[in-house]
Amino acid sequence: MTMLIKVDPLKPAEDVLRKAADLIREGGVVAFPTETVYGLGADCFNISAVLKIFQIKKRPADNPLIVHICDREQLKDLIDQDYQKASTVMDTFWPGPVTLIFRKKPVVPKEVTGGLETVAVRMPSHPVAYKLLKLSGTPIAAPSANLSGRPSPTRAEHVIEDLYGLVDAIVDGGETPFGIESTIMDFSRERPILLRPGPATIEEIQKLIPNLEIPEFLLKKVNEPVRPLSPGMAYRHYAPEKPLILVINENRLDEILLKYPDAPVICPQEMITRFYGRRTIVLGTLKEPFTIAQNLFHVLRTVDSVATKVAIAVGFEPKGILFSVMNRLRKAASEIIE
Numbered sequence: 001m002t003m004l005i006k007v008d009p010l011k012p013a014e015d016v017l018r019k020a021a022d023l024i025r026e027g028g029v030v031a032f033p034t035e036t037v038y039g040l041g042a043d044c045f046n047i048s049a050v051l052k053i054f055q056i057k058k059r060p061a062d063n064p065l066i067v068h069i070c071d072r073e074q075l076k077d078l079i080d081q082d083y084q085k086a087s088t089v090m091d092t093f094w095p096g097p098v099t100l101i102f103r104k105k106p107v108v109p110k111e112v113t114g115g116l117e118t119v120a121v122r123m124p125s126h127p128v129a130y131k132l133l134k135l136s137g138t139p140i141a142a143p144s145a146n147l148s149g150r151p152s153p154t155r156a157e158h159v160i161e162d163l164y165g166l167v168d169a170i171v172d173g174g175e176t177p178f179g180i181e182s183t184i185m186d187f188s189r190e191r192p193i194l195l196r197p198g199p200a201t202i203e204e205i206q207k208l209i210p211n212l213e214i215p216e217f218l219l220k221k222v223n224e225p226v227r228p229l230s231p232g233m234a235y236r237h238y239a240p241e242k243p244l245i246l247v248i249n250e251n252r253l254d255e256i257l258l259k260y261p262d263a264p265v266i267c268p269q270e271m272i273t274r275f276y277g278r279r280t281i282v283l284g285t286l287k288e289p290f291t292i293a294q295n296l297f298h299v300l301r302t303v304d305s306v307a308t309k310v311a312i313a314v315g316f317e318p319k320g321i322l323f324s325v326m327n328r329l330r331k332a333a334s335e336i337i338e
């Protein structure tokens with residue numbers, strides 16, 4: 001049975017959230033909102049609880065989870081290295097939408113890290129996530145609360161759609177503010193490297209870490225490596241059930257529109273007049289790129305409810321948060337027109 005727990009996202013009542021925290025402490029699996037997307041959490045030191053996450057999501061065992069904490073003190077129990085070189089990033093972005101990877105302590109179960117000797121850690125800022133962590137009294141291992149491969153959940157309804165009946169509780173704290181998954185940086189190597197772009201933009205993090213390596217495949221200068229830098233990157237992600245054609249080369253847009261006369265187009269507000277007479281799904285205005293990020297996964301889920309075989313999405317100039325949006329769109333697409 002799944003307990004539905006509705007809370008005020010800004011001021012969650014402690015007695016209500018305590019039910020969710022008790023479930024975590026007893027080895028249960030609970031979905032909860034964070035400032036990025038909804039997470040599916042379990043006590044990170046309870047191996048059977050952690051394994052339930054993989055089973056419920058149908059997640060491959062080698063795709064590691066992110067461990068969430070609410071206090072830097074908790075790092076002592078998790079990581080086996082000096083985190084000095086990450087301290088400016090932590091001071092700036094914690095609590096917040098940035099995940100950092102370090103060498104792990106032996107006590108961190110291999111099941112959490114997909115067999116790796118490193119662990120991903122994040123301190124979320126969402127009041128619900130933060131309070132749930134405080135009340136649980138343990139770091140919470142949590143990937144996104146969707147079925148593996150589906151778009152990440154940004155609303156409790158998305159979690160209900162994918163996981164109702166499979167998890168012990170779903171904490172409903174409304175829509176998640178950023179709407180895309182955290183920025184991930186690996187600090188376990190000599191030179192820090194960006195593994196996943198997210199809400200903290202490349203421009204911002206490069207200012208803080210001038211020697212940060214940005215893999216060339218993220219900048220689209222080369223193809224994705226055959227052996228991924230991060231296990232989760234190997235899988236097709238965030239995808240609607242129907243084929244999605246991402247058009248990056250605008251010169252080929254008319255050709256694609258002709259080829260698929262019934263396909264709806266996912267686009268920014270500024271472009272709708274270009275698709276006169278055709279169904280459009282608006283992501284938001286280019287003047288508010290963070291709103292585009294917030295709406296992205298909801299729109300990708302909407303695509304499946306439209307009765308056509310294919311959908312088209314138009315690409316964005318990959319700047320600021322839209323760089324991360326483009327990264328997700330590329331992973332969601334079944335075909336990319338460049």
Ligand code: AMP
Pocket residue numbers: 063064065066101113116118119120142143144181184195229230231232233
């Ligand atoms: P999710 O929370 O569903 O976005 O999944 C977490 C993602 O974090 C995984 O898919 C990996 O790409 C990444 N990740 C977690 N732990 C590690 C790690 N130790 N090394 C590299 N990447 C990691």
Ligand code: MG
Pocket residue numbers: 143144152
């Ligand atoms: Mg995920």
